[in-house]
Amino acid sequence: MTTHQSELIEAARLWAMRVADPAFDAWDELSAWLELSPAHLAAYEAAVEDDEWAAATLAKAQATRDDPHQRRS
Amino acid sequence: MVAQAGSSGLHATLLNERSRLLRFLAARGAGHEAEDVLHDLWQKIASAPERPVADPISYLFRAAENHMRDIRRATSSREKRQFDWQAMGDAPEDTPAGERVLVAREQLQQVQSALAALGSRVDHIFRRYRLDGVGQADIASELGISLSSVEKDLQKAYRMLAELRTKLNTE
Structure with a gap:
């Protein structure tokens, strides 16, 4: 992987992470970053998928724990 | 900022912020269809049950982000179904x-x-x-x-x- 690619992945991940904050309000900055290159949108969407996957995976554990009928010994 | 109740307050905000929202939607993957997507998004917001919104601008941008995620999810599961269908020859159904x-x-x-x-x-x-x-x-x-x-x-x-x-x- 080139340095450029890994920097892009890192930057996209940072955006996905910041957007997950309920207080996020840098929407114009995000627009500007996405406009720089079509590769930015693709990287951002991949980062969003990673984030949602991790959150959904952990949320399932919490749902199982909260519901006594689902509990396994 | 005082909370604006109901969709009329939100609609006023949408009109004020229209160009920023369109720019965001276009960059976020809607491209030339940003106007249509914003229209669909507004239909979705207006048909949802009314509840107080503390920060209408944030609310609209968040809704726009979520809407683009929904569109993407729908597209990728449709593509996946199509792919599965084509690959079904000898593959197990699920x-x-x-x-x-x-x-x-x-x-x-x-x-x-x-x-x-x-x-x-x-x-x-x-x-x-x-x-x-x-x-x-x-x-x-x-x-x-x-x-x-x-x-x-x-x-x-x-x-x-x-x-x-x-x-x-x-x-």
């Missing part, structure tokens, strides 16, 4: 339910141990942020640490989980 449960349980264990390996503070901060929906600034004050410490811990978790997902997908 993964057996028992196997899916096993995979999900194994992934959960991997996520839990990846987070635990980063230390209890990173683990706690990530769960607070992504499961409880608490913002970075609030987490920082809860723990009495700086905002940049929270952000650095979250970055560690995000990086680790992305690597884990890549690993699981290529196994």
Whole structure:
């Protein structure tokens, strides 16, 4: 992987992470970053998928724990 | 800012912020269809049950982000169905339910141990942020640490989980 690619992945991940904050309000900055290159949108969407996957995976554990009928010994 | 109740307040905000929202939607993947997407988004918002909105501008941008995520999910599951259909010749129709449960349980264990390996503070901060929906600034004050410490811990978790997902997908 080139340095450029890994920097892009890192930057996209940072955006996905910041957007997950309920207080996020840098929407114009995000627009500007996405406009720089079509590769930015693709990287951002991949980062969003990673984030949602991790959150959904952990949320399932919490749902199982909260519901006594689902509990396994 | 005083909360504006109902969709009329939101609609006024939408008109005021229209160009910013269109710019965002276009950059976020709607491209030349940004106007149509904004129209659909407004239909969705207007048909939802009314509730007080503390910050209408944030609310609309958040709704726009979520709308683009919904569109993307719908598109990728349609493409996946089409792909499965084409590949169906000799492939089993679907993964057996028992196997899916096993995979999900194994992934959960991997996520839990990846987070635990980063230390209890990173683990706690990530769960607070992504499961409880608490913002970075609030987490920082809860723990009495700086905002940049929270952000650095979250970055560690995000990086680790992305690597884990890549690993699981290529196994």
